[in-house]
Amino acid sequence: MTVPTIRGIIRRNLLIIFLIALFVGGGGFYVLLEHAAMQNAGQQAELMLSSALAVRGYTTQHILPNIARLHDAVFHEETVPAFAAQTVFRSVSAGDAAYTYREAALNPTSNADRAGPFEVDLIRQFRNDAGLKEIRGTLDQGGQRLFYLARPIQIKDEKCIVCHDTPQRAPKLMVAKYGPNNGFGWHMGEIVGVQLLTVPVTQQFRSTLELESLLIGGLTLIFALAYFGLTASLEATVATPLTSLAHAADQASRSTSSAPELPTSGAREIRTLAESIQRLRVSLAKALAQIGGKHD
Ligand code: HEC
Incomplete structure (x- = not known):
C-alpha cells in the first residue's frame, strides 16, 4: 500500500x-x-x-x-x-x-x-x-x-x-x-x-425545490472557494516546503558531500525544522571533519 x-x-x-x-x-x-x-x-x-x-x-x-x-x-x-x-x-x-x-x-x-x-x-x-x-x-x-x-x-x-x-x-x-x-x-x-x-401545494413544492437548489448551489460555491483557497495556502505553506524538506533531509542522510537546498519558506514550524536540519548537518560535518583530522 x-x-x-x-x-x-x-x-x-x-x-x-x-x-x-x-x-x-x-x-x-x-x-x-x-x-x-x-x-x-x-x-x-x-x-x-x-x-x-x-x-x-x-x-x-x-x-x-x-x-x-x-x-x-x-x-x-x-x-x-x-x-x-x-x-x-x-x-x-x-x-x-x-x-x-x-x-x-x-x-x-x-x-x-x-x-x-x-x-x-x-x-x-x-x-x-x-x-x-x-x-x-x-x-x-x-x-x-x-x-x-x-x-x-x-x-x-x-x-x-x-x-x-x-x-x-x-x-x-x-x-x-x-x-x-x-x-x-x-x-x-x-x-x-x-x-x-x-x-x-404544487407552488410550495416548486419553491422548496428552488430554495433547495439555491442552497446546494451556494454551498457548492462556498466549498469550492474554501477548497481552492485552503489547498492553495496549505500547498504554499505546508505541502511544498515539506516535500522539499523531506527530499533534502533524505539526501542529507545519504551523503555529506552534496549540499541540498533546504526550504526557507513555509509555515514557522517548517522553517524551524529546516534550520534544525541545517544545524544538524553542520554539526555532523564538523564531527566528521574532527574524526577525519584525528585519523590523519
Ligand atoms: C333533510 C334530510 C337529511 C338530513 C337531516 C341529513 N341528510 Fe345527509 N343527505 C341528504 C341528501 C338529500 C343528500 C344528498 C345531497 C346532495 O345532493 O349532494 C345527503 C348527503 C349526505 C352525505 C354525502 C354523501 C351522500 O349520501 O350523498 C353525507 C356524508 C351525509 N348526507 C351525512 C349526513 C349526516 C352526518 C347528517 C346529520 C348531521 C345528515 N346527512 C343529515 C339528506 C339529509
Whole structure:
C-alpha cells in the first residue's frame, strides 16, 4: 500500500467534509422546508374544513328544523348539511380546481358523492381503526400536487337518521328526488363516508425545490472557494516546503558531500525544522571533519 502524500490527504479530507456537509445540510434543509410546506397546507386545509363543518352544523341546527315546518311541495336541498357544506365550499374555492371538498360515502344519497377508489380506501382505514381521527398526505393529480386532509363522517346525531334510515322514514319529497335505493340504512355510530379536502401545494413544492437548489448551489460555491483557497495556502505553506524538506533531509542522510537546498519558506514550524536540519548537518560535518583530522 502506498502511503498517501500530505497533498493527497488534505485534498481527500476536504472533499469528504464537503460531501458530508452537502448531504447533511441539503438533506436537512429539504426536510425542514418540506415540513414547513406541509404544515402550512395543513393549517389552510384545517381552516377550510372547520368552515365546512361550521356550515354543516349551522344547517343541521338552524336551517333544517325551520324549513321542515314549511311543508312545501318541493324538497329543499338547502336543508341538507352535505349539500350546504359542498355548495359553500364551491364558491369559496371558485376559480381554483385544486381546492376541492367532498363528502364521499360508500352508499351515497346522491350519485355524485359515490366514493372513488382512493376515498373507499380512506373510509376503510377509518372503519378499521376507531381511534384514527384524521389522515393527511399528498397526492398527484392531473400534474398538480395536492395536500389532502381526510376525516371520517360518523353518524352522531339522531337528526341525520331521519333522512338516511329508510325511504319510509325519509321526507317523501327527498325520496321522490333521490330515489329509494341510495343513502339509506345508515345507523348511529356508523362511519358512512369521508370528508376529503384538498389544497394545492404544487407552488410550495416548486419553491422548496428552488430554495433547495439555491442552497446546494451556494454551498457548492462556498466549498469550492474554501477548497481552492485552503489547498492553495496549505500547498504554499505546508505541502511544498515539506516535500522539499523531506527530499533534502533524505539526501542529507545519504551523503555529506552534496549540499541540498533546504526550504526557507513555509509555515514557522517548517522553517524551524529546516534550520534544525541545517544545524544538524553542520554539526555532523564538523564531527566528521574532527574524526577525519584525528585519523590523519
Ligand atoms: C333533510 C334530510 C337529511 C338530513 C337531516 C341529513 N341528510 Fe345527509 N343527505 C341528504 C341528501 C338529500 C343528500 C344528498 C345531497 C346532495 O345532493 O349532494 C345527503 C348527503 C349526505 C352525505 C354525502 C354523501 C351522500 O349520501 O350523498 C353525507 C356524508 C351525509 N348526507 C351525512 C349526513 C349526516 C352526518 C347528517 C346529520 C348531521 C345528515 N346527512 C343529515 C339528506 C339529509
